[in-house]
Each structure stands twice: as structure tokens, then as C-alpha cells.
Amino acid sequence: MDNETKYQKELIVNWHITEACNHRCNYCFAKWDKQNNELMNNEESVSKLMDEIQKLPSILNNKYLTKFESIRLNLVGGETFLNLRKVTKIIHQAKQRQFNLSAITNGSRLNDELIELIADSFGSIGFSVDSLENATNIEIGRTEKNSVMNTNKVLTNINHIKKLNPSIDIKINTVVSSLNRLENLSTFIDKASPNKWKVFKVLPVVTRENEISQYDFIQFVQRHSKFEDIISSENNDEMTDSYLMIDPIGRFFQNSILGNGYSYSRPIINIGIDKALDETKFDANKFHNRYRNNLISSHQVS
Ligand code: SF4
Numbered sequence: 001m002d003n004e005t006k007y008q009k010e011l012i013v014n015w016h017i018t019e020a021c022n023h024r025c026n027y028c029f030a031k032w033d034k035q036n037n038e039l040m041n042n043e044e045s046v047s048k049l050m051d052e053i054q055k056l057p058s059i060l061n062n063k064y065l066t067k068f069e070s071i072r073l074n075l076v077g078g079e080t081f082l083n084l085r086k087v088t089k090i091i092h093q094a095k096q097r098q099f100n101l102s103a104i105t106n107g108s109r110l111n112d113e114l115i116e117l118i119a120d121s122f123g124s125i126g127f128s129v130d131s132l133e134n135a136t137n138i139e140i141g142r143t144e145k146n147s148v149m150n151t152n153k154v155l156t157n158i159n160h161i162k163k164l165n166p167s168i169d170i171k172i173n174t175v176v177s178s179l180n181r182l183e184n185l186s187t188f189i190d191k192a193s194p195n196k197w198k199v200f201k202v203l204p205v206v207t208r209e210n211e212i213s214q215y216d217f218i219q220f221v222q223r224h225s226k227f228e229d230i231i232s233s234e235n236n237d238e239m240t241d242s243y244l245m246i247d248p249i250g251r252f253f254q255n256s257i258l259g260n261g262y263s264y265s266r267p268i269i270n271i272g273i274d275k276a277l278d279e280t281k282f283d284a285n286k287f288h289n290r291y292r293n294n295l296i297s298s299h300q301v302s
Helices: 043-054 056-064 084-097 112-121 133-138 150-166 186-192 215-223 273-278 284-292
Strands: 010-016 070-076 100-107 124-128 169-176 196-199 231-236 253-255 262-264
Touching: 010 043, 043 056, 043 070, 043 084, 043 273, 056 070, 056 112, 056 273, 070 084, 084 100, 084 112, 084 284, 100 169, 150 169, 150 186, 150 196, 169 186, 169 215, 196 215, 215 231
Parallel strands: 010 070, 070 100, 100 124, 124 169, 169 196, 196 231
Antiparallel strands: 253 262
């Protein structure tokens, strides 16, 4: 493979469109400033943000010698599909600009309408699944009112989506914490048959609760080694400062591994994406390596 073909051509931009979620996972780091002015509430602001995002490939290609030709907008939350009407408008705007689309979801809001929308508009859809045990899902906080996340329903939905769009990429995201570190998810992964299984070590951004050792994390990955062809695992260092992430009010943000939250740029639509990128603390080498080695990644939160 020559150098040219080794470069990732699709730039992935993770936009956390909302902080709102119907689950309460205790490690969740979808916690920004609890401001009520989420960009998705204003169509004009969404449009401005999309226009700015569209400029990113050429800006990055100049700065980091990447070779991006297209954009994949990865919609994340909170729960991405909590407000279907607003998400539909975002999808429409993204399509107008020829962005490819992907999303991460906890799967709880999927119904026939949404499944059709996903099958029709998305190149990839990721589901967050940490545990097959009701008790563990309750402990993690993957519940809504009195009902616990139903992994069988997730499987049914995956099959339905694949039937409508056989070429869609299915991903599973799993966060390994002290609550599920000893689990074996093989039966679920066998049935879901995803194209990729992203396994993350719980990231102590907002809380250090439920942290695990690197040894525990490796044990979890090794327990599932039969899926090594589709597993992509990331420890805390690899996850830090190497994603392009936008928060619900339209600022770039980066994780801190010190457990004290995020650092932010000013809002992209106020100062322009070039300046906002300069205000973002991210590691150009990690970023460059991630793409140069063709590691396509998405974010852990759904
Ligand atoms: S981790 Fe995902 S599903 Fe859980 S509360 Fe956070 S946004 Fe919701």
C-alpha cells in the first residue's frame, strides 16, 4: 500500500447535539454546562455550524498534512434520537452538504419510523451496550423509569435496520468499568454481528467512580479475543485530545484525564471554525496517527 492510499479520506466530526438523555449512566460524560441554548433548537444556527464544519477538511489538510476529501458527521448525545423532529432537520441539512452520516444511540427510542430514517440516511449506526445483565444495567443506570435497557430489543432493531439497508455498518460501543469488567458479551456480539466493536476503558472525565485498572481492561479485551478482527479498543491516553468533538452549544471541547471536566473553544459560529480549532487542545500527532493508520473512530457516549 503506498502512502497515498494509507491516508484516511473521510474526516469524522463528532457533534454532541444534546445533553438530554433518558438514561442515567453513572460514568456518563455527556455533561457540559447545562445551558439551555443547545444549537439544535435553532435551525439558522445549525445551518451556520454546518457551513463552518464544511471548511474543516481543507483547514486540517493545510495544518496537519492530512488528505481529507469528505466529512462524516457523527451525531452523538446525550441520546441522539430523543427529539426526532430536530434530529430530522439536522440530517436534512447534513445531506444538503453531502456529509456522510453516522450516529451513536442507546437504542431506547427506536421505532419503525426512526429505523427507516436510520436505514435510509446513515452509513453507520452504533449502539451502546455495556452489559447483558439486568442487575448490572440497573447499577450502571441504563434504565428509564422502571424499565431496564432491553438488549434483545437492540438485537431486533439491528436486524431490522440491516434488512432495510444491508450495506449499513453496525457498531457496538462498550464502556468497561468496575461494574461490567468481569462480563462476557460474546453471545450478544455473535448475534449482533457488528462490523466494529469499540471497547473503551471508562474515562474519568467527570467522575473517578467506577474506574478500572489497565490490567482489568486488558483482561476484558482478551476474554473476547475471538472478536479481535472487529474489536477496536482504546485506553484513556488514546482517547484523550485525539477526537474532533463539538458540544451541544457548538464549541470544540476536549477531555481532561485529570477528572476535572473539559476544556472548550469559544462557540464555532461566533468566531469561525479556524479560530475555534486553534483554541482547542488536541494532540496533532495522535490525531494524525489515528487517521494516517486508517483507524475510523467514533465517540463512546450515546
Ligand atoms: S452514557 Fe449515553 S446512554 Fe448513558 S446517560 Fe450518558 S448519554 Fe445517556
